[in-house]
Amino acid sequence: MKIFSAKQIAKIDAYTIEHEPIMSIDLMERAASKIFKWIVSHFPAPQNCKIFVGPGNNGGDGLALARMLAVKNYAVEVHVLRITDKLSTDAAKNLERLNGLNTLDLYEMSSIESMPWLFKDDIVVDAIFGSGLSRPLEGLVLDVVKAMNASEANVIAIDIPSGLMTEDNSENSGRGIVRADYTLSFQFPKLAFLFPENAQYIGEWEVLSIGLHPEIISSETTPYRMLSKEFVKSLLMPRKKFDHKGTYGHGLLISGSYGKMGAAILASRASLRSGIGLLTTHIPRLGYQILQTAVPEAMVSIDRSDIIFTEYPDLSQFKAIAIGPGIDKKQNSFRAMIDLLKEVKVPMVIDADAINIIGEHPELKKELPLGSIFTPHVKEFERLVGKSDDSYTRNCMQREFAKNNEISLVLKGAYTAICCPEGSCYFNPKGNPGMATAGSGDVLTGIILSLLSQGYPSHVAAIIGVYLHGLAGDLASVDFGVEALTASDIVDYLPKAWLYLKK
Numbered sequence: 178m179k180i181f182s183a184k185q186i187a188k189i190d191a192y193t194i195e196h197e198p199i200m201s202i203d204l205m206e207r208a209a210s211k212i213f214k215w216i217v218s219h220f221p222a223p224q225n226c227k228i229f230v231g232p233g234n235n236g237g238d239g240l241a242l243a244r245m246l247a248v249k250n251y252a253v254e255v256h257v258l259r260i261t262d263k264l265s266t267d268a269a270k271n272l273e274r275l276n277g278l279n280t281l282d283l284y285e286m287s288s289i290e291s292m293p294w295l296f297k298d299d300i301v302v303d304a305i306f307g308s309g310l311s312r313p314l315e316g317l318v319l320d321v322v323k324a325m326n327a328s329e330a331n332v333i334a335i336d337i338p339s340g341l342m343t344e345d346n347s348e349n350s351g352r353g354i355v356r357a358d359y360t361l362s363f364q365f366p367k368l369a370f371l372f373p374e375n376a377q378y379i380g381e382w383e384v385l386s387i388g389l390h391p392e393i394i395s396s397e398t399t400p401y402r403m404l405s406k407e408f409v410k411s412l413l414m415p416r417k418k419f420d421h422k423g424t425y426g427h428g429l430l431i432s433g434s435y436g437k438m439g440a441a442i443l444a445s446r447a448s449l450r451s452g453i454g455l456l457t458t459h460i461p462r463l464g465y466q467i468l469q470t471a472v473p474e475a476m477v478s479i480d481r482s483d484i485i486f487t488e489y490p491d492l493s494q495f496k497a498i499a500i501g502p503g504i505d506k507k508q509n510s511f512r513a514m515i516d517l518l519k520e521v522k523v524p525m526v527i528d529a530d531a532i533n534i535i536g537e538h539p540e541l542k543k544e545l546p547l548g549s550i551f552t553p554h555v556k557e558f559e560r561l562v563g564k565s566d567d568s569y570t571r572n573c574m575q576r577e578f579a580k581n582n583e584i585s586l587v588l589k590g591a592y593t594a595i596c597c598p599e600g601s602c603y604f605n606p607k608g609n610p611g612m613a614t615a616g617s618g619d620v621l622t623g624i625i626l627s628l629l630s631q632g633y634p635s636h637v638a639a640i641i642g643v644y645l646h647g648l649a650g651d652l653a654s655v656d657f658g659v660e661a662l663t664a665s666d667i668v669d670y671l672p673k674a675w676l677y678l679k680k
């Protein structure tokens with residue numbers, strides 16, 4: 178699913194109006210009826226609805242919704258915020274259509290004195306501003322939003338919480354943004370929904386399709402996409418009857434140190450559960466028995482050091498290399514890493530302390546082999562790329578870094594973002610807070626190594642890997658819940674995740 182900017186959404190709306198064709202007021206009716214149906218199915222017993230309406234088409238949606246709810250016997254109060262004399266044409270038409278509805282109370286609000294009480298069981302609808310918001314809220318709107326936020330009512334935002342910018346909130350203080358319980362967004366999620374600091378405003382969100390024109394949705398380009406099962410499935414390479422283990426590549430995993438051999442086990446097991454032909458895991462000497470016992474399918478390459486990574490085996494046989502899970506970042510490991518980067522010609526997955534080493538020695542970036550993939554969480558990202566105060570800016574930095582260094586950059590989190598060298602950015606909808614547990618990142622590294630070794634192009638390996646990892650976590654959470662979930666469970670649910678993905 179593509180994610181468009183506010184400007185593009187306006188263009189897609191206009192194209193739909195012209196080419197479906199449909200009158201704009203009818204498109205608004207279609208949009209409002211989607212919200213109406215959602216409210217009726219989630220709050221079936223008619224109850225008090227207080228709808229706050231702004232001057233644009235978001236307000237128009239609120240007015241059309243008010244009419245529909247009133248006809249359905251909900252007790253509806255409409256509060257039109259008079260911050261300007263002018264309503265948009267379609268909002269004005271919808272205001273007129275409220276005439277004669279005596280089950281509905283219409284109020285004009287020009288000062289906060291006329292703010293109604295909001296009770297716990299009220300349904301409060303935020304139809305003040307949508308994707309047309311151009312600056313942070315002030316004056317009356319700000320006061321109304323503060324009052325809404327102070328209440329315990331169920332707040333439903335139409336399209337986007339008022340006060341939140343569709344993409345960039347780096348200049349938005351957060352003082353005046355509706356804190357919705359539910360956000361019902363038309364046709365596409367907004368980029369801002371995917372950033373953690375905005376979760377407090379958006380609440381639960383859902384995308385409601387309003388039948389915008391498929392032609393322009395497919396022709397309009399955007400760097401941003403949300404991954405879907407269909408899309409990820411379309412990237413999979415089929416296996417053929419006479420394939421053998423050589424077909425699926427030999428990968429090298431450099432992982433583990435004294436006290437962190439679990440990382441090597443988790444990543445190895447994840448790799449083997451993701452289709453790799455042959456896996457060699459390079460570990461410090463003391464880990465030999467541990468790894469051979471825990472992962473009999475993996476071959477083991479032993480470091481001269483008992484406890485850390487200081488050297489690597491002959492690289493000629495490997496199709497892909499992953500380095501990082503549990504390696505630590507001692508001086509000797511840094512030296513071995515320099516040598517490795519100078520020599521390696523195949524794509525690499527760079528994770529955990531391997532990222533930190535490159536963050537501390539940025540000159541190493543120029544040695545990165547083509548098709549490298551970094552998999553940082555936010556802290557590692559900051560060490561590698563730099564700090565930022567907000568996620569939008571961080572995302573811009575992520576896209577730039579991927580482009581400038583011609584690598585794929587996976588920023589892990591609730592909506593893991595995968596930025597590709599040619600500028601695109603994919604967000605992963607799968608995964609759950611149960612995956613916020615030790616070792617789950619190691620599992621991801623193993624999966625991506627496996628896909629790279631099988632010959633998937635780097636950005637494709639990152640996309641499939643991230644999706645599969647989240648999917649396995651979701652399937653595991655169905656059986657174990659989120660508290661008890663461990664990284665090993667994610668590995669154990671990879672078989673189910675593969676089956677589900679290919680279905």
Ligand SMILES: NC(=O)C1=CN([C@@H]2O[C@H](COP(=O)(O)OP(=O)(O)OC[C@H]3O[C@@H](n4cnc5c(N)ncnc54)[C@H](O)[C@@H]3O)[C@@H](O)[C@H]2O)[C@@H](O)CC1
Pocket residue numbers: 187190191201204205208209231232233234235236237238260265305306307308309310311312313314315318335336337363387
């Ligand atoms: N265009 C269409 O065909 C459709 C639009 N829809 C709705 O229309 C919304 C977008 O409508 P609009 O483009 O009219 O935009 P909004 O309804 O978000 O309002 C924008 C208006 O408010 C003003 N404004 C922006 N920021 C302000 C601020 N901080 N303080 C005071 N005034 C401010 C703008 O100058 C503009 O006049 C969507 O979010 C969606 O809810 C839906 O009805 C679906 C169809």
Ligand SMILES: Nc1ncnc2c1ncn2[C@@H]1O[C@H](COP(=O)(O)OP(=O)(O)O)[C@@H](O)[C@H]1O
Pocket residue numbers: 553554589590591592593607608609610611612613614615616617618619620621646
């Ligand atoms: N709330 C969440 N929702 C979805 N996925 C999550 C969530 N928290 C963590 N994850 C996923 O779990 C993994 C954690 O990786 P990481 O922080 O490197 O853990 P570790 O270093 O312990 O292996 C990432 O893939 C991340 O996307």
Ligand SMILES: [K+]
Pocket residue numbers: 235303304305306307334335336337338339
């Ligand atoms: K809104």
